[in-house]
Amino acid sequence: MCLLKAEEHEQILERKPSEPTKDMSPTQIPDTFLESVVTLFNVNEPFPDLELAWLTKLKDKHNEGQLNKKPKVVDCLQGVSRITELPDSIGKHSSLVILDLKECHNLEMLPEEITKLKELRYLDLSDCYLLARLPKGQGVLSELIVLKGFIISNPSRKNSGTLNDLKGLEKLRKLTINASSEEFPTLEDLLALQQLGKKSLRKLTIAWGAEPNKAEPKTEDSKNGNADKQAPKCLNFLSSPRASKPSETEIESSTLMRLPEQLGKLDLQCFPKSTAKWLTPESLPDLEELYIRGGKLATLEKSEWSKVKTLRLKYLRELKMTWIELQKYFPKLEYLEKVKCPGITLCPCDQHGVWMKTI
Numbered sequence: 001m002c003l004l005k006a007e008e009h010e011q012i013l014e015r016k017p018s019e020p021t022k023d024m025s026p027t028q029i030p031d032t033f034l035e036s037v038v039t040l041f042n043v044n045e046p047f048p049d050l051e052l053a054w055l056t057k058l059k060d061k062h063n064e065g066q067l068n069k070k071p072k073v074v075d076c077l078q079g080v081s082r083i084t085e086l087p088d089s090i091g092k093h094s095s096l097v098i099l100d101l102k103e104c105h106n107l108e109m110l111p112e113e114i115t116k117l118k119e120l121r122y123l124d125l126s127d128c129y130l131l132a133r134l135p136k137g138q139g140v141l142s143e144l145i146v147l148k149g150f151i152i153s154n155p156s157r158k159n160s161g162t163l164n165d166l167k168g169l170e171k172l173r174k175l176t177i178n179a180s181s182e183e184f185p186t187l188e189d190l191l192a193l194q195q196l197g198k199k200s201l202r203k204l205t206i207a208w209g210a211e212p213n214k215a216e217p218k219t220e221d222s223k224n225g226n227a228d229k230q231a232p233k234c235l236n237f238l239s240s241p242r243a244s245k246p247s248e249t250e251i252e253s254s255t256l257m258r259l260p261e262q263l264g265k266l267d268l269q270c271f272p273k274s275t276a277k278w279l280t281p282e283s284l285p286d287l288e289e290l291y292i293r294g295g296k297l298a299t300l301e302k303s304e305w306s307k308v309k310t311l312r313l314k315y316l317r318e319l320k321m322t323w324i325e326l327q328k329y330f331p332k333l334e335y336l337e338k339v340k341c342p343g344i345t346l347c348p349c350d351q352h353g354v355w356m357k358t359i
Helices: 002-007 031-035 049-063 088-092 112-116 164-167 187-197 249-251 322-328
Strands: 037-041 072-076 096-100 122-124 146-152 173-180 201-206 264-273 289-295 310-314 337-338 354-356
Touching: 031 173, 096 112, 249 337
Parallel strands: 037 072, 072 096, 096 122, 122 146, 146 173, 173 201, 201 264, 264 289, 289 310, 310 337
Antiparallel strands: 337 354
């Protein structure tokens, strides 16, 4: 119930809908607000026809004047593995605020009607492994603040959404991307991300051919020193070329080859190459948190990452750096987590691979 308070607090929106919030109690939410909330969860059908039909009827009653208040709907279908598709009727629920489809492992497609959810603020498609593409037109979801599991698909697929579709999302603060091509990001991709960064985007996760959320326990971000023991599963990449791909020479020489400079947090998973020309402190001047997990990255830009306070490096067998170098290039470092990175040496980490600055 408290998740809908995300209209006022974006950090609550980023919580899982099933997770309680510490700084809010039901008594702090006005009764008029609670009366307008409808919650749909724990559905155990291939797709929730009956429940959505009921909500449609509820909406129709409102339109006919039989209800005094417009329902705010939280649609939480997280982990319901039997769902294979959503019915087109989901587009009728214009009041939908949160749509959580995380870990719906058999979900194969989303209907075009999802673009009609104009009040949607939180969309989670993480770990929906059978989803091959997202529908075009998601840029009309102008209220969207958090989007997890955006798929960079084969451009030859008709009606597939692209990052260019997201340029209109002026409120989007957190974006998670699943890329199945090692050529991601192209110059076109980066230009689209830069447009988002100029608006609200501050947290970005990119997973290349990976199962990102299976690599980390739910308590990973709690900084409790308990490093996970399982490496991320980096999968094979699609061999088909992506449309409008600049040449490698053009990419490396372009001054536009950079991520949004306003990013405060960057999480890279299973990066497939040894170097990333767009991963530099000059292009990310506001970055405070940098996570790199799995993949083939062998070097980090050896210049000063002036604002980075939190650095997590995991399962990077090619990356080489000493503790002296880390201190030099990350002068504001307060928290380091190093797990199975044999080339990062002499770090004063504890048995869990954690070092924290003492005051």
